[in-house]
Amino acid sequence: MIALVELGTRVLIDFGMSRRAAVAVLAMVGFLCGLPSALSTNLFGNQDWVWGLGLIVSGGFLAFGVLRYGVRRFRHDFLSVSPRQTGAWFNLFIAGLIPIQFFCMMGWWFYQAFEWTESSDRNPLQRLLAWLDPTNLYSIGTCVVQWGILLIAGLILNRWMARRLAMRERR
Numbered sequence: 001m002i003a004l005v006e007l008g009t010r011v012l013i014d015f016g017m018s019r020r021a022a023v024a025v026l027a028m029v030g031f032l033c034g035l036p037s038a039l040s041t042n043l044f045g046n047q048d049w050v051w052g053l054g055l056i057v058s059g060g061f062l063a064f065g066v067l068r069y070g071v072r073r074f075r076h077d078f079l080s081v082s083p084r085q086t087g088a089w090f091n092l093f094i095a096g097l098i099p100i101q102f103f104c105m106m107g108w109w110f111y112q113a114f115e116w117t118e119s120s121d122r123n124p125l126q127r128l129l130a131w132l133d134p135t136n137l138y139s140i141g142t143c144v145v146q147w148g149i150l151l152i153a154g155l156i157l158n159r160w161m162a163r164r165l166a167m168r169e170r171r
Contacts, residue, residue, distance in 0.1 A: 005030075014165065046137040050146050053109055057147065060102040063094060071095050113140050 005026050012022035037044040066074045071091045079086055114131045116138065134141040 011161075014168075015161075016168070042137055046142060049138050050143050053106070053143055054147060056102065056105050056109070059098070060106070063098040063102060066094050067099070110140055113138060 008026045009022045071094050132141040134145040
């Protein structure tokens, strides 16, 4: 949690807020965002499900981003150890094993979600619809909707923050 608070604090400081105010704002936002999950075990379980899988998705995004950038180039440009210390095994791991693990883990969790889907009838179509239902606490539908909301909000905020920081740098 300290690392997450520090990351948010640095962003708010970059926008001109004092460190003390940034930490206070983040503490209050964290408290308010966590309150619903603390008050409802159903919501807590849903958030654990959605964002536990979200960690796998974020790892997949990172791995595929490195693949797109180029594994060797990434290793050379961003790793603090010498490229010789991270040899071909690093390339194999990032380019081969992590994508395979990502698809296997997501496939397994999606399969499990389908198998655990509660439906009054064992009809496969009804189970599929329940599996995609965003109001079902443990469905893939709820994951996709929440991830989509976060992705859209992130894209919008990223554009806004980039413009705001560019204006701030010009001053």
